[in-house]
Amino acid sequence: MRRLNLITCGESHGKYLAAILEGMPAGLPVDLARIHHELWRRQQGYGRGGRQKIEKDEVEILGGVVGGKTTGAPVGFLLTNRDFKIDKMPELFRPRPGHADLAGALKYSQGIRAVLERSSARETAMRVAAGALAKLLLKEFGIEVLSHVIGIGTARVPEETLSFDQIKKRAAASEMNCAFPETEKEMVRVVSEAMEKRDSVGGQFEVRVSGAPIGLGSYVHWARKLDGQIAQGLMSLQSVKAVEFGLGTHLGTIFGSEAQDEIFYSKEKGYYRKTGRAGGIEGGMTNGSELAVRATMKPISTLRQPLTSVNMKTKKPEKAEYERSDICVVPAGSVIGEAIVALEVADAFLEKFGGDSLGEIERNYKGYLQEIE
Amino acid sequence: MRRLNLITCGESHGKYLAAILEGMPAGLPVDLARIHHELWRRQQGYGRGGRQKIEKDEVEILGGVVGGKTTGAPVGFLLTNRDFKIDKMPELFRPRPGHADLAGALKYSQGIRAVLERSSARETAMRVAAGALAKLLLKEFGIEVLSHVIGIGTARVPEETLSFDQIKKRAAASEMNCAFPETEKEMVRVVSEAMEKRDSVGGQFEVRVSGAPIGLGSYVHWARKLDGQIAQGLMSLQSVKAVEFGLGTHLGTIFGSEAQDEIFYSKEKGYYRKTGRAGGIEGGMTNGSELAVRATMKPISTLRQPLTSVNMKTKKPEKAEYERSDICVVPAGSVIGEAIVALEVADAFLEKFGGDSLGEIERNYKGYLQEIE
Amino acid sequence: MRRLNLITCGESHGKYLAAILEGMPAGLPVDLARIHHELWRRQQGYGRGGRQKIEKDEVEILGGVVGGKTTGAPVGFLLTNRDFKIDKMPELFRPRPGHADLAGALKYSQGIRAVLERSSARETAMRVAAGALAKLLLKEFGIEVLSHVIGIGTARVPEETLSFDQIKKRAAASEMNCAFPETEKEMVRVVSEAMEKRDSVGGQFEVRVSGAPIGLGSYVHWARKLDGQIAQGLMSLQSVKAVEFGLGTHLGTIFGSEAQDEIFYSKEKGYYRKTGRAGGIEGGMTNGSELAVRATMKPISTLRQPLTSVNMKTKKPEKAEYERSDICVVPAGSVIGEAIVALEVADAFLEKFGGDSLGEIERNYKGYLQEIE
């Protein structure tokens, strides 16, 4: 990110989590309830562990907001952990396969505890808070971001096409952030099965962005491509192992004539597409269609039935550590993915339109829309 | 990238392509023949267009190398295009679906020609040159990078597991950079079919890295995760629409007990794994296993049988422009992907070990290896 | 900064100030008392306003420290303002000449209050906290940083040369952070005069760094030059209008034969200099001598006897706003300058030596020292 910089801080069982988001314009009304709603969404989903019952994530604003509006200064968020006990927690010696434990302990020459505490996805609460602010900014310009869970284990949504609003509405009503009630039931069943087996399960979510203008991101320099930036963001989310735009991996198996989105024009809509195979990104830029990106999350690595590991002190084989954990976090992941995509799109938006206040950005934005009409 | 910065420059039919790679240490012997070999590899593959017959890509070094060795100064590369005619080429008005044409022309308020010339994958020759240097650096530390094509259209390699060296050797002998001769034949057949249909076809490649130590990248800050950085790099490659580590999307469909790589230890190998489900990355860091990442390329968007588009002057529907193009570029893409991954791993390596000369880095590296033994 | 990233957040009369410092290695003992001591030093100096009596700046650690040691994760600092009343403070309309008020209000399209609150030097408390951590890191490697005030108004220290330790000791005993007691008295007199005249007064401070090895920073790329990075850091300190290394502006008036530091060598000292005209930086790198950089602070812009301004509502001339303020902040400025230089030197140090834990850095560092012996 260039215009927007986000740094988070804090450990899973530390007293605080904090974040600073630098680069927001002035004049954006900060609706704390919306931010708290997003944090609440991140805590939902069947298959979560006990932690979510302890915590009720709400943030305080540390700065950058005066009189309820952003000022252009860095915006800080502070979350106080209820389950705060880091200095009483035991050191660990048996790294969990799939986690940062082993590599982190060796790299930083420290115990697993310090690694686990920071590598934990608890940190993502701060990304959700910052992303909620990015969503508020985008909404001022008619840009909306949604996420929905499209697969958990073997449960997968049907190939049916729903509109942005349908997905949004249906997913909001679903415990699993899933737009298909039948699939949701199946997802719950898969999670229950994992629970019974003392196992965990992964899945896939999709993030969609509607209303983004043509031309966010750029093709001129590899590091400015919006799909690259979004891919980095999503892949940096704990457990994510795959990121796909549009038809994704399927695009490798078909012919070119089936793989593109033909271009149409009408007075009302301007340039538009009837298909979304590219996921709304061509040449590293938004193409005016809905942006659609999918991320695959592997199953949670902490298992009640632990896998084989090695005791780092003795170098003998032992079962991996177990620490209270979730069974399935794909619904939470989808909410975090939404925040990540919102931050990247907001960054590209601010790059394109410049400006330091909401009014200035609106003026610049409208001028561009008129130009490309 | 933080320690290594790569900027490329130049247009597809411009006189030059150029690149500057900033951040390389001093003392690395620059084997130009190796760099030219990589450039040659990028030009191969059944299904390429006429351009590859015109060009023989070789670079001159612009700076950063004295007496055959890097000096720590920015290294520049210059490639002179034989097929240089940019100022004689016609302006275009009918954007090609799947390309940067439409969004690029609107965003930058210019004709399609200027967009096409820069968004073209011809630019990737410079990434391959820079990546070849990164590969030479990594090789000094026993780290090797390979790529191979694993699918083109419906042709797909078998589930058979090959060793790093087997893949490397077999792919090197293959016109399609494919390690399975039977599949290669099928790939050629698919490409021929596309050719006959005046169509194009996509596919998938894998990049593997062997010999990377435990602990490149980091979990502490989202932007320092190596998988995120690699994902950005690969997704910024023209036509790439999906990036997957290890088992990738499949990880979303299985249970946690099947999805992790258990940890073992022996005196000879240190910590090691018997499986590579995570693709060698846990918590945003290399875990000591082979790094394995796959990218899916959509079919080339320029079709001999053009798709529906809109004339940007008249706003009437017309067929999209056609300009001489390839039919299938997945083998080339795999070579470029190799370069991109090499650059990202080299960046993480230099971050971890610091140092400004090859000797200093070696000393630092050995010290770390001894420590984590 | 590349390896170390510092973002601060918070308003002068907001509830909190916060900072996140990203990039510190693991294993550094965090001595909170030392950090608080630096914060205390920043609050000292004859000529400070009432605010310093209200506040006793102490920070809480937000993250990045477990069991009293850094973990390699981002380190956060939180300072709670006692004088917290931002939402009760009046909007202002008459921008103070010399401040961010006018340009800030126009740029961000908001009232002066929001500008004043963030542009205030109260923010520098966070830079001091982060710099204190950088100083602790440097100290592990025998690198020390000091500052001392060398001029306030017409009062100026004599041309006498003192050793690093003498300056440090004497300045520590001085209310004005000045190493010359006679000059200190004169400084107090100048500040008193300003006070009586309801005016303010500026001055100059010097920051010195001892023990830095040869070769921090680099000449290879303009953006990696350490003097450039330090200059940016210091010029970004409120009120600083000039930054000079070594003999500074005087170097423009003399001949080359008088302007360089000749090079000597002895078995004990290695390469060394007898003079410090370059301020310890040649070619953008530390040269093994003491680093010496001076910054000039203009007088505080908020005057009890306000200057001519314009009411932004009426556009009529009026006297500028007055808000409780200091008379002279050069002693505080010197402490902040020390923090800024410490952060930049620590960044260059970590770039040079890489490494993620204190032990690893020590090993790398020693290897280099032996090599260049």
Next chain:
Amino acid sequence: MRRLNLITCGESHGKYLAAILEGMPAGLPVDLARIHHELWRRQQGYGRGGRQKIEKDEVEILGGVVGGKTTGAPVGFLLTNRDFKIDKMPELFRPRPGHADLAGALKYSQGIRAVLERSSARETAMRVAAGALAKLLLKEFGIEVLSHVIGIGTARVPEETLSFDQIKKRAAASEMNCAFPETEKEMVRVVSEAMEKRDSVGGQFEVRVSGAPIGLGSYVHWARKLDGQIAQGLMSLQSVKAVEFGLGTHLGTIFGSEAQDEIFYSKEKGYYRKTGRAGGIEGGMTNGSELAVRATMKPISTLRQPLTSVNMKTKKPEKAEYERSDICVVPAGSVIGEAIVALEVADAFLEKFGGDSLGEIERNYKGYLQEIE
């Protein structure tokens, strides 16, 4: 720099110098003659060595320009050295005091030759080329940049105030880029004296920017302050040891009532100042006045009458190396300083106004000017 990124490449006696400037908008007419004129200006000044007679610096455009206009793609510059002989030049062992030689050789573990070749100010030809493009951009918006030499050794311009246009015109007519013919003569005399003494001499130059709107740069984050960014840029110029805005170091000696620029308003001018003590920067932002920054250059470190050094092979004291060099480069330095400031102001301008084409930026810019009227 964030929106504009400049990387240069090449050695003093290498075959090429090159640069890539990333981030320029599309649609800017590229007047190569203006760029060559700036390169010519950089080669002028009484006191230059023989190299300037050998070279006639002209660049080729490597990319980013189609049909005579920028395209938004990275712009590359290529300069072919006539005096190309790097691989025939001898290794050196006696580091020149004041140069990067010693620290560079130790840091990068290589000979002095490789250090000298890159640390040489020959590289600045590329900064001038890139800065010339930045000047062309700024000029489209009525922003002009000039430089003039204000001191060489003991020769110094009088305290007389000249208008921007007067300085520009007079300096253009002066061999020494000095606006005062009497002082120019004295400057030539000082340089002649240095020449006769086989010595060198430094000096001071000023860069001014007229027409910059209120509000470039920002106070919200230390790294976004325009004065900090300009200070980094200028301090990264070879030989520069001091950077001052407005009254600079003098501001440390006076009272606040004499140190600020009072604020006035008229319908015609908007907000304006009658004085320029702050150098046009308040709170890290342009304040609508002329930006004025001074840089002090130490004398050239390469002396015909070499200073004491140490032979790095034998560790015995010897005289430093001598290589053909200039006597005084302050006029050249002023031209480079102009380029550096232009790049930084252009970066801040593009950040503020966003936009990807000249037309879009103009629209955004006008909207802002109307808003703050």
